[in-house]
Amino acid sequence: MKDIIRSVKGTRDFYPDEMGRRQWLVEKLRQASESFGYEQYEGPCLERIDLYAAKSGEELVKEQAFVFEDRGGDPITLRPELTPTLARMVAEKQNQLIFPLRWWSFGPFWRYERPQKGRTREFYQWNIDLVGSDAVQADAELLAVAADFLKLVGLQSNMVQILVNDRRLMDRKLTEIGISADTKPELLRMIDRIDKQPEDVWEKNLEDLGLDRGQIEATRTLLSNTQLWQESEELSQLFSYVEALGIGEYVRYEPKIIRGLDYYTGMVFEAHEVQGDFRAILGGGHYANLVADVGGQPLPGVGFAMGDVVVMLVLEAYGLLPTDLSYPGTLFVTVFNQEMLIESIRLTTELRMEGFNVILAEPDKLSRQFKLADRLGVKLALILGPDEMANGTVGVKDLRTFEQRSILRNELKSINF
RNA sequence: GUGCCUGUAGCUCAAUGGCAGAGUACUUCACUGUGGAUGAAGAUGUUGAGGGUUCGACCCCCUUCAGGCACCCCA
Numbered sequence A: 001m002k003d004i005i006r007s008v009k010g011t012r013d014f015y016p017d018e019m020g021r022r023q024w025l026v027e028k029l030r031q032a033s034e035s036f037g038y039e040q041y042e043g044p045c046l047e048r049i050d051l052y053a054a055k056s057g058e059e060l061v062k063e064q065a066f067v068f069e070d071r072g073g074d075p076i077t078l079r080p081e082l083t084p085t086l087a088r089m090v091a092e093k094q095n096q097l098i099f100p101l102r103w104w105s106f107g108p109f110w111r112y113e114r115p116q117k118g119r120t121r122e123f124y125q126w127n128i129d130l131v132g133s134d135a136v137q138a139d140a141e142l143l144a145v146a147a148d149f150l151k152l153v154g155l156q157s158n159m160v161q162i163l164v165n166d167r168r169l170m171d172r173k174l175t176e177i178g179i180s181a182d183t184k185p186e187l188l189r190m191i192d193r194i195d196k197q198p199e200d201v202w203e204k205n206l207e208d209l210g211l212d213r214g215q216i217e218a219t220r221t222l223l224s225n226t227q228l229w230q231e232s233e234e235l236s237q238l239f240s241y242v243e244a245l246g247i248g249e250y251v252r253y254e255p256k257i258i259r260g261l262d263y264y265t266g267m268v269f270e271a272h273e274v275q276g277d278f279r280a281i282l283g284g285g286h287y288a289n290l291v292a293d294v295g296g297q298p299l300p301g302v303g304f305a306m307g308d309v310v311v312m313l314v315l316e317a318y319g320l321l322p323t324d325l326s327y328p329g330t331l332f333v334t335v336f337n338q339e340m341l342i343e344s345i346r347l348t349t350e351l352r353m354e355g356f357n358v359i360l361a362e363p364d365k366l367s368r369q370f371k372l373a374d375r376l377g378v379k380l381a382l383i384l385g386p387d388e389m390a391n392g393t394v395g396v397k398d399l400r401t402f403e404q405r406s407i408l409r410n411e412l413k414s415i416n417f
Numbered sequence B: 001g002u003g004c005c006u007g008u009a010g011c012u013c014a015a016u017g018g019c020a021g022a023g024u025a026c027u028u029c030a031c032u033g034u035g036g037a038u039g040a041a042g043a044u045g046u047u048g049a050g051g052g053u054u055c056g057a058c059c060c061c062c063u064u065c066a067g068g069c070a071c072c073c074c075a
Helices: A016-034 A058-062 A083-092 A136-152 A167-177 A184-192 A199-208 A213-223 A233-244 A308-317 A338-353 A366-376 A386-391 A409-414
Strands: A046-048 A066-069 A075-078 A101-110 A122-131 A160-166 A251-253 A264-273 A282-287 A301-307 A330-333 A357-360 A380-383 A393-398 A404-408
Touching: A016 A101, A016 A122, A016 A136, A016 A308, A083 A101, A083 A122, A122 A136, A122 A308, A136 A160, A136 A233, A136 A264, A136 A282, A136 A301, A160 A167, A160 A233, A167 A184, A167 A213, A167 A233, A167 A264, A184 A199, A184 A213, A199 A213, A233 A251, A233 A264, A264 A301, A301 A308, A330 A338, A330 A366, A338 A357, A338 A386, A338 A409, A366 A380, A386 A393, A393 A409, A404 A409
Parallel strands: A160 A251, A330 A357, A330 A380
Antiparallel strands: A046 A075, A066 A075, A101 A122, A122 A301, A160 A264, A264 A282, A282 A301, A380 A393, A393 A404
16 A cells, blocks of 8 residues: 555554444443453553463463563563463452452453464453352353353354363373373373364374374264263263253353363363354363462462454354444534534534533535435434524434424423434 | 465456456535435546566566465464
8 A cells, every 4th residue: 555654463453333343342241241240350461471481381471472671671571361460460469359259351462473363463352250269150150151241242052152171071081091191281282172183193193192092092982972071070060050040052061172271170161153163252261270370379260261353253254243333322413504603513512511422513515414424323413504593493303214303492402312 | 483375446356468447435516404316427546565577567486564274372
C-alpha cells in the first residue's frame, strides 16, 4: 500500500465493529463467571522474568515471551500467561484471602510465535480459577462455567464439546503398562500430540522413547478406551456432578487429552469445535500447587484459560457473532438548515440531560443526513424543522420501519425509545 | 525456529510475457422536508516492497515484508 507505517506483526487493530464484538464477548464471559460468584481481578502486563523461570514449561518463556531490559537493566517480560501472576498475587496475601477464592480476569497477553489462524502475538485471554480446593466439585464447577459460557454465546453441544481426562488416571494406567517414571512425562506429551502425527511417525517416536511393541499397543488400546473413566473414582464422581449441573451434553471423556503445561496434576480438559480444524477453544485443569514456585504455602486449585481468537473464529463459522452493535440506543438529530443549527444543538442538550446518547448531524441535505444515520446503524432520527418549531414538536423517525411520528418536544423525555 | 502456498481498486476476484479489468462499495445528479430501489455520469491502482532477466513483466528469477496452512508450542 502507501507509506503507512505498519502495525507490529501478529497484532490486531480493533475497529469499532470488532471492538463491539470483543466487548460483547467480555460481557458473556463476565456473565458466566459472575453467575458462579467469581470476582474480577487483574495483574500487571509487565512482570519480572524470574516469575516465569521455574514455571509453566520452559519454552513458553525462553522462546515465546517478549523479553527486554528496562532502563535499569532488569529483564522484563510482557506476560505470556496469567497463572504465575495469579500465584504471586495469592502468595502475597495468602493469610488475608478467603479460600476457596473464585477469581476471573480478561486482559492482553503476548507470545512471540509465528502468527497463523487462531494464533496471534498479541491476544486476549479469559482466565478463571478456583484456588484453595481439591474437591471434585471444584473441578466440576469449572467445567460448568465453561459450558455455561458456551451456551451463553449460542454454541450448542453439537457444535462444541468439552473433553475431559485425568492425569492421575493416565499415570496409573501407564504404570500398569510398565512405563517408567522417567519416560512418562515425554510419553504424555506424545499422547497429547497423537492426532497431529502420522501413525508410523508416532509409533517410531514411542519406540525411540524405549517402548516395546506390546507397550505401544497397550498405549493405543488405552487411548481408544472411552470407558476408561470408570476406573477413576474422581472422574466417576465428576461426571455425576456434571449431570447435576445440567451440562452433561457438553462434557465427554477423552483419554487423549493431556495438556502441555506441566503443572496440571489431576483433571485436565479442553473445549473443541467438533467438525472444523480449529485449535482448542479453551483449556485448563486441576493443579496441586499454585504458589509453591513463588514462595507461598502449597495451594491446590482448578482453572482454565480461553483466548479471544479461536472462540471468535468458531462463533463466526456458526454465524453466532452479533451484527447489530453500532449505536443501539443512540439518537440521531438532523439539522434542517444552518439557521436551525442552534435550536438543534439545544435539543441535543435537552436529550443528553435526560440520559440519551445523541449524535448531532451537520447542516446538509436531509437526504444525506438520513443516509448517514442509516449507515451508522442508528435506530431513531429526530427532525426539527420550521413546521416542528411552529408546533412545538419533534419528528421522530424509526429508521428500520420508516415510520415517523410527531411528538411534543416537552414530552420527548417520557417517550420510551 | 522449519517446510509449503498466497499477495492485483476500499472489498471479492479476473487478466499467464504484449494498452491493468469486472462485480460491489464510493462520489455526483435525476430527488432543494426524508435513508432500503432504479437510471445516468464520475473517480479509484508505483499489481505488497526492492532488485534482476527481457524489446516488453501482474505473469519468470532473487531478496524482503505481510497473510494462510502444517510442524513446534499453545489460548
